[in-house]
Amino acid sequence: MFTRLFETVDWIDPSEPITLVAPVVAFVATVLLTHPALDHLGRDTELLRRVRGALPLLDEAARDHGFYTSYDITDEEVIGVVYRDLEDVEATLQELNFRPSPLAAHKSLPDGRTEIGSWGRFGGVDVDRLPWPLSTLFLLVYPFQDPHVTLFPAERGDVGDESFPDGAVLVTGHHEKSPYNPFVAYQHLRGKGYDVDRGVKLAANLLVDELGDDFTPSDRAIALAGNAVAQ
16 A cells, blocks of 8 residues: 555655655644744744754765755855845845745855845745634645745855945845645755746846845846846
8 A cells, every 4th residue: 555655656765764754844844833832933033043054064964864954056046135234134025925944955155155044935925924724734735935045145246346335135046846845845855946047037026126226136137037127
């Protein structure tokens, strides 16, 4: 009976425990992060930064067991720079119906800068305004994180040769499978459907519309989104 079950869900491989662990982790994390008794922890961005900051320390051991907890992203994911401090950027993302996305690998840039925020958008739905347990059910079935953005301290040269005010935030991102949906959590882990171009375009359009002159898109974002984000 169990063999037939595994055959119907072709991404599950009993010989690879991670194919079973990934959906279980997705389910448990989604329930905990949306339950009324604990959902405040999933919105505590300072707490999440501290917890996620430890993930690189676990990466070597994680890779020995078939998964990972951190990796470097490339310049292709650069969306642009926001001329606001982190608190304002986080508030803007919330207005755009993003929510903190802790179930993700910790990101670093090639120059060594480490992330200061991880945010996901799920079909433009304000998940936190949905009544429980509808919020839980929505995240369990919605298949994408569209997009997932990661925040870093901005530095001169991130976008052209411009220098930025202290506290400005570099935004990077991609489109991907949702890590909170048990049916696609393993695909998310393996990077299936990881689409940088789509994520950069989606996020650039959202940020330009919301921030105007407080956001400078990267050349790549302009090339992907066209006149919609060109200034």
